[in-house]
Amino acid sequence: MFPGLKTFILVLQIIASIGLIATVLLQSGKSAGVSGAIAGGAETLFGKKKSMDRLLSKLALVSAVSFMLFTLLLSVL
Numbered sequence: 001m002f003p004g005l006k007t008f009i010l011v012l013q014i015i016a017s018i019g020l021i022a023t024v025l026l027q028s029g030k031s032a033g034v035s036g037a038i039a040g041g042a043e044t045l046f047g048k049k050k051s052m053d054r055l056l057s058k059l060a061l062v063s064a065v066s067f068m069l070f071t072l073l074l075s076v077l
Contacts, residue, residue: 006077013070016063023060028053
């Protein structure tokens with residue numbers, strides 16, 4: 001069909017995969033173990049940045065869905 005379309009979708013897939021890796025690595029862990037038990041009091045006293053975790057979670061979801069769509073599109077082409 002279009003000669004550069006496959007390359008363009010491949011570049012978009014690489015960008016989506018890098019974005020997915022970055023957003024997953026930037027998220028805070030759900031279970032921090034012993035250090036979470038010790039620092040848990042400080043988080044309740046000073047507050048935790050939950051808005052950043054929600055934003056990173058949504059960005060991870062968007063990049064994961066786009067990665068899967070680009071992968072399926074490349075397999076069809």
